[in-house]
Every structure is written in C-alpha cells, then in structure tokens.
Amino acid sequence: MAHPIRVGMTAALLTMLLSAGTLARAAEPAWLRGSMDKLKAELSAAIAPEERPRLERGLAQVAQFWQETDGDAAAFEAFVREHFARDQAARDAVFERFERLLEQVDGHMAELGRELRTQADLDLGPILPVDELFAGYEPGAHILDDFFQNKLAFVVLLNFPLTTLDERLTQGPSWTRRQWAEARLAQRFGKRVPADVALEFARVTAEAEQYIAQYNIWAHHLVDASDRRLFPARMRLLSHWNLRDQIKADYADRQQGLTRQRLLQKVMERIVTQTIPAAVIDNPAVDWNPTTNDVRASSVKDADSPRPQTGPVSAEREPDTRYATLLATLRAARKIDPFSPTAPTLIARRFDENREIPEARARAIFEAVLSSPLLSRVAHLVQARLGRRLEPFDIWYDGFLPRGTYSATELDATVRQRYPTAQAFEADIPRILERLGFTHERALFIASRIAVDPARGSGHAMGSAMRSARARLRTRVGPGGMDYKGYNIAVHELGHNVEQTISLNDVDHWLLAGVPNNAFTEALAFVFQGHDLNLLGLSTPDEKTLALRTVNQYWMTCEIAAVALVDMGVWHWMYEHPDATPAELREATLAIARDVWNRYYAPVIGVRDVTLLAVYSHMIDSILYLPDYPIGHLIAFQVEAKMRAAGSVGQEFERMARLGQVAPDVWMTQATGSPVGPEALLDATGRALAEIGAPR
Numbered sequence: 001m002a003h004p005i006r007v008g009m010t011a012a013l014l015t016m017l018l019s020a021g022t023l024a025r026a027a028e029p030a031w032l033r034g035s036m037d038k039l040k041a042e043l044s045a046a047i048a049p050e051e052r053p054r055l056e057r058g059l060a061q062v063a064q065f066w067q068e069t070d071g072d073a074a075a076f077e078a079f080v081r082e083h084f085a086r087d088q089a090a091r092d093a094v095f096e097r098f099e100r101l102l103e104q105v106d107g108h109m110a111e112l113g114r115e116l117r118t119q120a121d122l123d124l125g126p127i128l129p130v131d132e133l134f135a136g137y138e139p140g141a142h143i144l145d146d147f148f149q150n151k152l153a154f155v156v157l158l159n160f161p162l163t164t165l166d167e168r169l170t171q172g173p174s175w176t177r178r179q180w181a182e183a184r185l186a187q188r189f190g191k192r193v194p195a196d197v198a199l200e201f202a203r204v205t206a207e208a209e210q211y212i213a214q215y216n217i218w219a220h221h222l223v224d225a226s227d228r229r230l231f232p233a234r235m236r237l238l239s240h241w242n243l244r245d246q247i248k249a250d251y252a253d254r255q256q257g258l259t260r261q262r263l264l265q266k267v268m269e270r271i272v273t274q275t276i277p278a279a280v281i282d283n284p285a286v287d288w289n290p291t292t293n294d295v296r297a298s299s300v301k302d303a304d305s306p307r308p309q310t311g312p313v314s315a316e317r318e319p320d321t322r323y324a325t326l327l328a329t330l331r332a333a334r335k336i337d338p339f340s341p342t343a344p345t346l347i348a349r350r351f352d353e354n355r356e357i358p359e360a361r362a363r364a365i366f367e368a369v370l371s372s373p374l375l376s377r378v379a380h381l382v383q384a385r386l387g388r389r390l391e392p393f394d395i396w397y398d399g400f401l402p403r404g405t406y407s408a409t410e411l412d413a414t415v416r417q418r419y420p421t422a423q424a425f426e427a428d429i430p431r432i433l434e435r436l437g438f439t440h441e442r443a444l445f446i447a448s449r450i451a452v453d454p455a456r457g458s459g460h461a462m463g464s465a466m467r468s469a470r471a472r473l474r475t476r477v478g479p480g481g482m483d484y485k486g487y488n489i490a491v492h493e494l495g496h497n498v499e500q501t502i503s504l505n506d507v508d509h510w511l512l513a514g515v516p517n518n519a520f521t522e523a524l525a526f527v528f529q530g531h532d533l534n535l536l537g538l539s540t541p542d543e544k545t546l547a548l549r550t551v552n553q554y555w556m557t558c559e560i561a562a563v564a565l566v567d568m569g570v571w572h573w574m575y576e577h578p579d580a581t582p583a584e585l586r587e588a589t590l591a592i593a594r595d596v597w598n599r600y601y602a603p604v605i606g607v608r609d610v611t612l613l614a615v616y617s618h619m620i621d622s623i624l625y626l627p628d629y630p631i632g633h634l635i636a637f638q639v640e641a642k643m644r645a646a647g648s649v650g651q652e653f654e655r656m657a658r659l660g661q662v663a664p665d666v667w668m669t670q671a672t673g674s675p676v677g678p679e680a681l682l683d684a685t686g687r688a689l690a691e692i693g694a695p696r
C-alpha cells in the first residue's frame with residue numbers, strides 16, 4: 001500500500017542515510033582536550049553538583065562533532081559558556097524554543113515540498129517539463145548542514161543527551177514523556193555525514209532503482225514447448241511484483257493456471273540464477289521459452305515501439321548485472337560506515353536506527369513464525385484445497401480469500417453512487433469516523449484537519465508536520481465516480497490521515513509526533529481498510545471467512561519472513577566478503593536462498609534447493625527494507641486483536657495514535673500490553689485453523 005508520506009525512494013534513502021551516521025573523529029583539534037578540562041573546572045564551580053554529569057556529557061557530545069572549521073579554542077569555549085543551560089529552568093526554556101521552532105521549520109518545509117509537487121501529484125492536467133524540475137527540488141535538503149554551521153545543532157548536543165538503541169530499549173520504558181522528547185530532539189543531530197559520501201550513496205541507489213524499474217518480462221512472448229503463447233498480447237510483467245501477482249491471479253484459472261504458474265516460476269529462477277538471456281529483458285521483439293532457454297525474433301508485434309531486431313537473437317545470459325548492482329550499493333554503504341561508529345554497518349543502521357528493533361530480535365521473531373508447527377498444518381490445508389501436491393510457487397497461494405458476497409460490478413455501482421467526486425468522499429468523512437466509533441465531536445475535528453485531493457496515481461496519504469496545516473488524502477476518482485478499488489485504497493489512506501492527525505495534534509510533545517516506524521502507521525491504516533464494506537452499509541464477513549483471512553495472513557507472513565531472512569543473510573555475506581565478484585555474490589545468494597528454503601519450506605512442500613526466495617526486487621533496490629513487511633503483519637495482528645477485544649475501533653485508535661514516536665516495544669506495550677512479537681499472529685492462526693476444522 002502507498003506510503004503515508006510520499007517521497008522518492010532516493011530521497012527516502014538519503015534521509016535514512018543522513019539519519020544514520022555520526023561523525024567519524026578523523027583528527028581531533030589539538031586544543032580540544034585542554035579546552036574541555038578548562039570549561040569543566042570553570043563551569044562545575046558555577047552549577048549545582050547534580051548538574052555536573054550533564055555538563056560532562058554535553059561537553060563530550062559537542063567535542064565529538066566539533067571540527068576546526070567550526071571555530072578555534074576561543075570560539076569553542078565562548079560557545080559553551082554562552083549556551084550551556086546552567087539549571088533546569090534554563091534548560092526548559094531552550095527545550096521549549098527548539099520544540100516550537102522545529103515544528104515551524106519542519107512544518108513549512110513539508111508544506112513547501114507538497115506545493116512544489118502539486119502538479120506532479122494531482123490530477124490537474126498536463127505536467128510541463130518545468131513541473132518536473134519543481135517536483136525534484138528539495139528545499140530542506142541542506143537543513144542539517146545549516147544547523148551545524150549556525151551552531152543550533154551544537155546547542156542541542158550541549159544540553160540534551162544522545163542515546164543508543166540499547167539505552168532507549170532498556171531505560172526507555174521508565175522515561176518520562178519529556179525524556180523521550182529530549183531523546184528524539186538529540187537524535188536529530190546525532191550525525192554529520194560529508195555531503196560527497198551522501199551523494200555517492202544516493203547516486204548508486206538511484207541506479208539500482210533504474211535497473212529494477214526497467215526489468216519487464218513481456219508475457220505474451222513467453223512460449224511453452226509447443227510454441228504456445230499462454231498470456232495475452234501486450235502483457236508486461238515487472239519483476240518481481242507482477243510476476244508474483246500473476247502467479248496469484250492464476251489460481252483462479254482452472255484451465256491454464258497451473259501451466260502458466262510453472263512457466264513464471266521458471267522465469268523467476270532464470271532471473272535469480274542469471275541464466276536469463278539478456279535479450280529478453282524488457283524486449284517485446286523476441287520470443288523466449290524459459291524452460292529450454294531458446295530465444296528468437298518474434299513474429300508478433302504487440303508493442304508500440306519495440307526495439308528493432310535484425311538478424312539472429314543472442315541467447316547470451318545477463319552477465320550478473322543483478323549482483324553487480326547490489327555490490328555497488330554495498331560499496332557505497334561501506335563508505336558511510338566510518339562516519340557511524342555507533343551503528344557501523346548498513347545492517348545496524350537499518351535495524352538499530354531506522355527500525356529500532358535489534359536485528360537479533362527480528363531474526364528470532366521470523367524464525368519463530370517459520371518454525372511453528374502451524375506452517376505444516378497450513379501447507380496441508382493448501383494442498384487439500386488445491387487437490388494436488390504442492391509446488392514451490394505455492395508459497396504465493398492466495399485461494400484462502402473467498403470470492404466476496406458481492407460482485408465487482410455491484411460494489412463499483414454502490415461506490416460510484418455514493419462518491420461521484422473526491423469532494424463527496426471528503427464530505428462523508430465525519431460519518432465514516434462516527435461509524436467506526438469516534439465521538440461526534442472528535443469525528444468533526446479530525447475531518448476538519450483532512451483535505452481530499454484528486455490524485456494522478458492510485459492514491460496516497462500525506463501528513464503535515466505542523467498543527468496549523470492539514471493532512472492530505474489523495475485519491476483517484478474517474479469521470480464516472482469512484483470505483484470499489486479506488487474506494488478500498490481511499491479508506492486505507494484515510495486510516496493514515498486519521499493517525500497522522502491524532503499523532504500530530506493530540507500528542508503531548510510535538511517532538512514525539514508520529515508513530516515509531518512505518519509498520520505502525522500501516523497497521524493502523526489496515527484497521528480502517530478492513531472495515532470498508534461495513535462503512536458502505538454492506539454485510540461484514542462471517543467467522544469462517546475471517547478465519548480464512550487469518551490463515552492467509554499467516555501464509556503470507558511466512559513467505560515474506562523467509563524472504564527477509566535471505567535478504568539479511570545476503571547483506572551479512574557481503575559485509576564479510578566486501579571484495580567479492582558479482583559471480584561469487586550470485587553463488588552465495590543462491591546458497592543462502594536454498595538454505596532458508598531447505599530449513600523451512602522443503603519439509604512442507606517436499607522439494608529441495610529452490611531459489612525463488614531470492615527473486616524480490618527490493619533486495620536490489622530497497623536495501624534491507626524487506627524485514628519491515630513481516631514485522632508489519634505482526635504489528636497489525638497485535639493492534640487488531642486489541643481493538644477487537646475492546647470492541648471499538650475509534651476509542652482504541654485514538655488512544656494508540658496518541659502514544660507518539662517512542663520505541664516500537666514501548667509503544668506496543670502501552671498499546672496492547674506486550675512488546676512486538678509473533679504471539680498474536682500464531683494464536684490467531686491456531687484459533688482460525690480450529691474454526692475451519694483443519695486437521696491437527
């Protein structure tokens with residue numbers, strides 16, 4: 001589903017990386033220790049004894065980031081004397097200034113960014129070349145540099161504590177809200193990555209995105225042993241998303257589905273093993289039999305501008321470009337490592353800083369999901385429902401979801417009538433919220449903070465960063481009105497907007513606005529989305545349907561947890577073999593994928609050494625993002641279980657969204673009573689299997 005805040009992946013990665021590093025102490029200014037000792041003695045005499053540890057910590061934090069270019073010994077000493085808050089009242093005043101003014105800075109930057117992208121994002125007629133230039137401009141890109149240069153960052157470092165993930169996890173549960181807010185304030189300035197290193201990383205990741213964005217397979221040009229074309233003309237499948245989704249869709253095709261699925265599995269294996277002929281990538285001018293790997297010029301023209309093909313087609317394989325691309329990312333990431341002593345690998349930055357769930361815990365959670373005896377029970381259920389032995393691609397089985405009570409035509413008609421325009425949806429938001437259990441007053445307030453705009457794409461939710469601005473719900477409404485698919489997405493995005501509104505306007509500290517990470521806002525959005533039929537006044541699913549839905553969620557979580565384990569394994573291998581060749585990385589990736597498969601899936605599917613788990617494109621273009629998906633499923637289960645137990649969405653949603661941006665486990669414990677973990681999903685799956693009457 002769409003991300004709550006729309007940023008290009010490059011910008012997102014840049015932000016991630018800028019939030020990652022801390023300054024490598026290349027060469028400490030020679031005078032620094034002497035100045036620190038002098039200030040310690042001088043200021044200690046002027047403050048209460050209990051303030052002294054705070055002084056020492058503040059001095060050390062400033063010293064860690066101070067460079068010769070920031071000023072000489074006299075400048076350093078003058079800065080500390082002027083800006084060190086000598087008592088609690090002074091500290092409160094500095095904290096209050098930062099909280100108030102950073103809201104203005106972030107808030108106006110977000111508004112500016114949104115305005116610059118208006119023509120690109122909204123359905124407002126043609127996009128001029130100049131609109132793309134505006135959309136690509138990021139006015140806030142240099143703020144962190146500015147704050148170090150004008151010394152505001154040093155004021156924070158001098159007066160508020162930088163914390164490690166370990167401190168936040170072990171001490172955080174007993175912190176006051178103000179202590180959490182101070183931790184988040186200091187974290188903003190716990191980094192100072194050189195611009196050229198940051199840009200190099202952004203360039204390499206943009207190239208990886210480009211490589212993936214063009215990796216289309218022209219399905220009409222896939223042929224089987226009898227030269228039959230199994231897919232319709234013009235069908236273009238972007239790897240891996242569309243290949244996987246086509247496998248899912250083919251479960252509904254009793255005639256050709258299985259043949260097609262086997263063919264697509266072969267395509268995926270060719271991509272992973274890099275035995276795919278280079279000529280067939282994004283090329284409708286050639287036909288390809290993925291089983292024999294025969295390639296030849298196509299007699300069918302079904303693209304508007306096919307690549308001209310003259311003479312025989314080369315069957316030369318793709319020369320490990322997939323793995324060379326990944327290695328380039330590793331090398332750019334390693335250049336950041338020296339600037340990040342507290343999280344000295346990209347793996348640590350992803351888990352400790354972006355996710356705030358230690359890698360070892362994430363791994364243990366994924367392994368618990370996959371090694372549960374439930375996997376074998378669900379596999380038997382899939383086999384019984386399919387009426388055949390399982391095959392590797394059945395990890396994407398989606399036949400648990402029943403064809404609904406209502407036909408697509410009925411649903412489209414109902415939604416079109418209710419929402420002919422985006423404005424009609426906006427006007428209905430108070431009613432939707434009241435139906436979900438929000439009070440009348442709160443429904444009106446929240447609705448007043450959300451504007452609905454007509455989106456160019458499928459839809460997204462964009463929060464604001466200051467209380468005086470409204471959140472934006474972008475939704476696609478065709479000339480005939482909103483269709484059911486658009487409505488289903490709009491309800492999901494509305495869930496994001498409501499979370500964004502409450503977690504900004506009703507959180508006690510602006511510095512704690514938001515949720516711990518993306519998975520949490522997704523979980524809350526899915527709660528809304530799950531009520532979409534109910535909100536239309538249509539009947540909600542019965543117990544058996546809900547049970548099947550839970551089993552489906554478990555099957556999906558297992559698949560993506562296994563994929564995440566492969567992703568994590570590959571990054572560890574790369575860090576251990578930084579000088580590897582693309583071919584060596586290919587072999588290592590295949591070995592890791594087979595190993596994860598053999599451990600968890602081979603026993604329940606009955607086939608060994610499958611490499612499909614390495615096909616995800618995220619592995620190449622989104623660096624260790626995949627673990628967010630299984631964590632997201634688990635969080636959604638925990639949140640939904642709590643809301644079901646409470647019997648109300650509205651009240652619980654408000655209570656949870658007010659918790660703000662504390663550590664994930666702190667949030668989850670306050671929201672549901674337990675930290676992030678697999679138990680809610682495993683319990684629900686066990687109960688669902690009993691409801692369905694699945695054999696033990």
Ligand SMILES: [Zn+2]
Binds near residue numbers: 001003496
């Ligand atoms: Zn979403």
